[in-house]
Amino acid sequence: MAGRRWSIEESFQATKTGLGLDQHQHRRWKAWYRWTTLVIATHAFLAAATAASTTSPNDLTTITVNELRRLFHALIINPVRRVPDVIAWSIYRRRHQHQAKTSHYARQALTEP
Numbered sequence: 256m257a258g259r260r261w262s263i264e265e266s267f268q269a270t271k272t273g274l275g276l277d278q279h280q281h282r283r284w285k286a287w288y289r290w291t292t293l294v295i296a297t298h299a300f301l302a303a304a305t306a307a308s309t310t311s312p313n314d315l316t317t318i319t320v321n322e323l324r325r326l327f328h329a330l331i332i333n334p335v336r337r338v339p340d341v342i343a344w345s346i347y348r349r350r351h352q353h354q355a356k357t358s359h360y361a362r363q364a365l366t367e368p
Contacts, residue, residue: 266320270298273324301327315349316356322349 270276274297279290301320311317318326322345329341 266298266302269320270294273321274298311349314353315346316352318349 267276274294276291276294279287281287281290298320301323305318305320305323308318326341326345329336330338
């Protein structure tokens, strides 16, 4: 049960910062309820989409909810850059994250008895 708490806290933090759960300015309960429902439904959609796209090359990390949110924002909501530039930046970030994770685990394996 204690292990599940971390993933729940991560999901709650992602909805607060990334999707604006804490950015409402409503005075009535019905408006707050609608806003919260919309944010949680959006997070559920992003989580389901990332769960469906679990395949990735060996040198990239899988797409996370935050990465998918960034891609959605950069490609659909606020398309300032060209599509190939956004995709290239995402691939660069995911490759760098994979290298950092691999190096971290290798170093941790050397220091543990």
